[in-house]
Amino acid sequence: MTTERLRDELSRVAEAGPTARIAPDTWRRARRARTRDRVVGVAAVIAVVVLVGGLAVTGLPHRAGTPVASGDGLAVPDRLYAVPDRMAARRDDDSWARSEVTNDLTIGRGAAAWVMPEGLxxxxxxxxxxxxxxxxxxxxxxxxxxxxxxxxGLALSPDGRRLAYGYGDPGPQDDDRPVPSGVRVIDLESGDVRTIPVTGGEGTVVGRLRFSPDGRWLVWVGRRLASWTEGSIGGGTSVAGRIAPGATTSEAMTGLGKGVEADMAGDVGIDDRGVVQVLTNRSLVAWDGRVLSRRRLAEELLGPIAVRLDGSALAVSGSDGTALRRLDPATGRITEVVNDGPYLDPVGWLEDDDTTLVVVKGGEFTTPTALAIAGPDGVQTVARLEDGLPTPSIAVDLVSAEQPTVRRPAPDWPWSDTARTAAAVAAVVAAVVAALAALLALRWARRRQPRSPR
Amino acid sequence: MTDEDDFTAYVAARTPALSRTAYLLTGDAHLAEDLVQTALYKAAKAWHRIDGDPDPYVRRILYTQNVSWWRQRRLAETPLGDHDRPARPESDVALRLTLEDALARLTTKQRTVLVLRFFEDLTEVETGRALGIGTGTVKSTTRQALGRLRTLVPELAELIGEPS
Incomplete structure (x- = not known):
């Protein structure tokens, strides 16, 4: 495709657009707005202090009890809520500002995990x-x-016991040396952290991570950067690696062929034997230290890839994203599972079943809307994903056809500054109105009192 | 050099380039100006937190603000009349009109993805990240957008190539 010419023509169209006239007071207006925000914040805090003091005197009504889970044991909630972006506020040095953000990693088994758009x-x-x-x-x-x-990159293992993520946080000392980076795996039950360094270039940002169905193997795709310091980032090439069970080293995936290595935008999956499947354009490449097979596919398929528990099948999307396909890695044979409906992103296969858990996406920008079980009998929604939630990583082993998800209490986030301000203002207004009403009632009562005869 | 000086220098240096991207994203001169103004205003509010080159940060605001506007107002996607278009040089006028009209007939998502991929030179992963959509969606949307351009304006087939 002659993308160079398309780029040139787009540039010519763009040149025809006028240069925006930027108001000269933009900086001053922005700084005033920032000062205003700070003043409102401080005022809100003062108002809340006054309000809380007042409520403490008058007595707080009890909130309705949070709903109780209808399912016992470990499970995936039937609704996942987006975390308010104020919870991802940062300090000037980029560290997380909220006290709710914790470095205590011993949280027990996870059901779902994601990264907020703000990076939290x-x-x-x-x-x-x-x-x-x-x-x-x-x-x-x-x-x-x-x-x-x-x-x-961040991924929860299918059993919810481990959380894998890409590490690499450049500091001032990294101006003259590569940024230490790679993959870390946290045991969510013990809090232990396993570090798997990835070397080469100025550091590697790991973007996608996939566990094998048994959660022991890992495969990752990332970008080996040509420049990476505290103040700059850029260049580089796509790279991928495989991490064996319990290993503290990553095996570089090489020999895939120039075209495949240049375009790792498809997806990767790994089975319980450590065999990696690379899906890109119209080909499926099996890799186990070397290329085992390279199959041309009858149609273009898209990731993510979900590997069946026994490794005998892969669940993938059709090229328009509106269909779910079953792909036999041994033969390259493609079978339709679901052919119509919304976009479906495979998450994982259910145990002893021919169904897969999928993320359902909708709307113009195909945002996640639900979790569903998809199979030959159709698509059954099992959990709702609140608007604004990024695509989550799910502990698939906790989902079964009998009990797909359970009801859990909604998260109880602290009030936002706006809500605090509104509550404080409402309380003040209510107090003033009550005082006026009392005054009027008093005057009215006095007028009603019979006057003593002179 | 104060933050305000930095900001002023950045505005002077980068406004033309930001305007070009905004014009391609919106297809409208007035909307493009509003988009650049809004992005720079937001960047100025957060200027103290930007470390290093502010350009990626401002551009990201530009992309997401455009999507946000579209979501809020479901902006009409028909192009404005010729009086809103600035004068162009004579060469290749017919081709540019055709491509510009065809771009205006894409959906907002298709146009945005196309601009980010082929004008801003973002990779599929970067495009997905900027727009909050998956890489697979970027791929399929790119293909759909190019396919639609071919269908809408067959004479553009040579420009954008045949389906792979």
Whole structure:
């Protein structure tokens, strides 16, 4: 495709657009707005202090009890809520500002995990459905600049016991040396952290991570950068690697062929034997230290790839994203599973079943809307994903056809500054109105009193 | 050099380039100007937190603000009349009109993805990240957008190539 010519023509069209006239007071207006925001924040805090003091005197009404989970044991919630972006506020040095963000990684088994658009990792635990905002050591999303270059990688193992993520957080000392980077795996039950360094270039930002169905193997795709310091990031090439069970080294995936290595935008999957499947354009490449097979596919398929528990099949999307296909890695044979409907992203196969858990996407920008079980009998929604939630990584082993998900309490986030301000203002207004009403009632009562005869 | 000086220098140096991208994203001169103004205003509010080159940060605001506007107002996607278009040099006028009209007939998502991939030179992963969509969606949207351009304006087939 002559993309160079398309680029040239787009440039010519763009040249025809006028240069925007930027108001000369933009800086002053912006700074005033920032000052105003700060004043409102301080005022809100004062108002809340006054309000809380007042309520403490008058007595607070009890809130309705949070709903109780209808399912016992470890499970995936039937609704996942987006975390308010104020919870991902940063300090000037980019560190997380909220006290709710914790570096205590011993949270028990996870049910779902994702990275907020602001770069903050979230894990919902499987026991209670509680939301944990994690300050992961060296997580590449901790650095705002790094998140611009590559979506930070994070994945929950199918059993929910481990959380894998890309690390690499450049500091001032990294101006003259490569940024230490790679993959870290956290045991969510013990809090132990395993570090798997990836060397080469100025550091590697790991973008996508996939566990094998048994959660022991890992495969990752990332970008080996040509430039990476605290203040700059850029260049580089796509790279991928495989991490064996318990290993502290990563095996570089080489020999895939120039075209495949240049375009790792498809997806990768790994089975319980450590065999990696690379899907790109119209080919499927099996790799186990060397290329085992290279198959031309009858149609273009898209990731993510979900590897069946026995490795005998892969679940993938059709090229328009609106269909779910079953792909036999041994033969390259493609079978339609679902042919119509919304976009479906395979997450994983259910145990002893021919069905897969999928993320359902909708709307113009195909944002996640639900989790569903998809199979030959159709698509059954099992959980709702609140608007604004990024595509989550799910502990598939906790989902079964009998009990796909359970009801959990909604997260209880602290009030926003706006809500606090509104509550404070409402309380003040209510107090003034009550005082006026009392005054009027008093005057009215006095007038009603019979006057004593002179 | 103060933050304000930095910002002023950045505005002077980068406004033309930001305007070009905004014009391609919106297809409208007035919207493009609003988009650049809004992006720079937001960047100025957060200027103290930007470390290093502010350009990626401002561009990201530009992309997401355009998507946000579209979501909020479901902007009409028909192009404005010729009086809103600035004068062009004579060469290749017919081709540019055709490509510009065809771009205007794409959906916002298709046009945005096309501009980010082929004008901004973002990779599929970077495009997905900037727009909050998956890499697979970027791929399929790119293909759909190019396919639609071919269908809408067959004479553009030579420009954008045949389907692979």
């Amino acid at each position: 990792p979230v894990v919902v635990d499987a026991a209670e459905g509680a939301y944990h905002l994690l300050d992961l050591p060296g997580f590449s999303g901790n650095d705002r600049l790094t998140t611009l270059a590559q979506q930070p």
